[in-house]
Amino acid sequence: MTEKTPRLRAALERVPTYKPGKPAAAGGPAAFKLSSNENPYPPLPGVLETAVAAAASLNRYPDLACTDLMAELADHFSVPLAHLATGTGSVGVAQQLVQSTAGPGDEVLYAWRSFEAYPIITRIAGATPVEVPLTGGAVHDLDAMLAAITDRTRLIFVCNPNNPTGTVVRRAELESFLDRAPAEVLVVLDEAYIEFIRDADVPNGLELYRDRPNVCVLRTFSKAYGLAGLRVGFAVAHEPVAAALRKTAVPFGVSHIAQEAAIASLRSEEALRERVEALVGERARVADALTGQGWTLPESQANFLWLPLGERTLDFAAACERAGVVVRPFAGEGVRVTIGEAEANDILVRVAGEFRKEL
Numbered sequence: 044m045t046e047k048t049p050r051l052r053a054a055l056e057r058v059p060t061y062k063p064g065k066p067a068a069a070g071g072p073a074a075f076k077l078s079s080n081e082n083p084y085p086p087l088p089g090v091l092e093t094a095v096a097a098a099a100s101l102n103r104y105p106d107l108a109c110t111d112l113m114a115e116l117a118d119h120f121s122v123p124l125a126h127l128a129t130g131t132g133s134v135g136v137a138q139q140l141v142q143s144t145a146g147p148g149d150e151v152l153y154a155w156r157s158f159e160a161y162p163i164i165t166r167i168a169g170a171t172p173v174e175v176p177l178t179g180g181a182v183h184d185l186d187a188m189l190a191a192i193t194d195r196t197r198l199i200f201v202c203n204p205n206n207p208t209g210t211v212v213r214r215a216e217l218e219s220f221l222d223r224a225p226a227e228v229l230v231v232l233d234e235a236y237i238e239f240i241r242d243a244d245v246p247n248g249l250e251l252y253r254d255r256p257n258v259c260v261l262r263t264f265s266k267a268y269g270l271a272g273l274r275v276g277f278a279v280a281h282e283p284v285a286a287a288l289r290k291t292a293v294p295f296g297v298s299h300i301a302q303e304a305a306i307a308s309l310r311s312e313e314a315l316r317e318r319v320e321a322l323v324g325e326r327a328r329v330a331d332a333l334t335g336q337g338w339t340l341p342e343s344q345a346n347f348l349w350l351p352l353g354e355r356t357l358d359f360a361a362a363c364e365r366a367g368v369v370v371r372p373f374a375g376e377g378v379r380v381t382i383g384e385a386e387a388n389d390i391l392v393r394v395a396g397e398f399r400k401e402l
């Protein structure tokens with residue numbers, strides 16, 4: 044056999060590995076998974092039945108254009124059909140956005156720490172990531188991000204609320220940022236967690252994109268809608284960008300089951316509201332309990348909380364796991380804890396209280 048191996052792109056050597064949230068051990072002590080910002084509720088009423096019925100046509104390719112889902116989205120969010128594009132989760136759409144705008148020599152700008160897929164999809168495209176540190180309060184430093192724009196910048200991600208800190212950028216600062224960002228640079232407002240926002244000062248990206256052709260809004264069915272396993276997300280952007288997204292999509296990437304389940308989920312708005320409200324209530328309960336124990340955490344508007352534990356990060360994650368909950372540690376920085384079922388949240392609060400006493 045020859046010693047030679049296929050030539051791979053050098054850019055791949057610098058692609059970081061995506062670390063998925065650790066699963067809860069089956070039958071083990073860590074019964075609850077609070078590591079991937081998933082929704083603890085089962086699919087919304089009627090969605091599972093719809094998905095099962097859709098599975099009957101597994102021998103067929105799905106509708107490439109996602110026609111019915113696109114029509115439902117256009118109606119639900121009052122946006123023109125031509126401004127919509129779907130993809131395999133919003134991470135799939137984010138990758139299409141990078142592929143549509145940036146290649147070798149180009150820069151993709153985002154806050155750091157933020158969603159860990161940003162550096163991966165940037166490197167895969169052969170582009171250069173430019174990471175602007177969050178402020179001391181774990182919030183996007185929009186002025187520093189503006190200052191970091193060069194003539195090579197092609198795309199800027201603004202993750203609102205930010206994963207993993209849960210912090211938000213508010214209307215006045217975001218509008219000022221958008222007003223000053225160059226019109227040729229695409230600004231992507233990643234709103235994966237928008238349904239959990241209760242701060243009235245945080246804008247809905249759909250209001251901001253309308254008269255800004257360089258703004259794209261990214262949404263997902265994975266979080267509030269609870270369809271993480273089906274991989275469907277979408278973008279809303281003006282026509283040239285939306286058209287580019289349709290070109291860069293993996294053909295037939297969004298399955299028929301995912302399309303049908305997403306439509307059924309959009310039609311279950313009341314149940315969605317109730318579940319999100321319950322999770323937001325749990326978020327406040329857990330945040331209050333932790334603050335009462337003496338923890339200082341940034342205010343979260345998402346379905347997770349951020350504990351800036353620094354060097355104690357891995358110890359805390361291990362203590363959680365021993366007690367029955369799996370969290371998401373970022374070594375040396377902090378722990379992200381998803382708000383889950385009340386029982387899991389109770390365990391987390393208990394462990395945090397015990398850990399606090401040892402600090």
Ligand SMILES: Cc1ncc(COP(=O)(O)O)c(C=O)c1O
Nearest residue numbers: 132133134158206235263265276
């Ligand atoms: C900020 C952000 N954007 C996008 C995603 C991707 O979600 P999905 O690909 O499941 O839509 C996530 C998932 O964790 C996220 O945190």
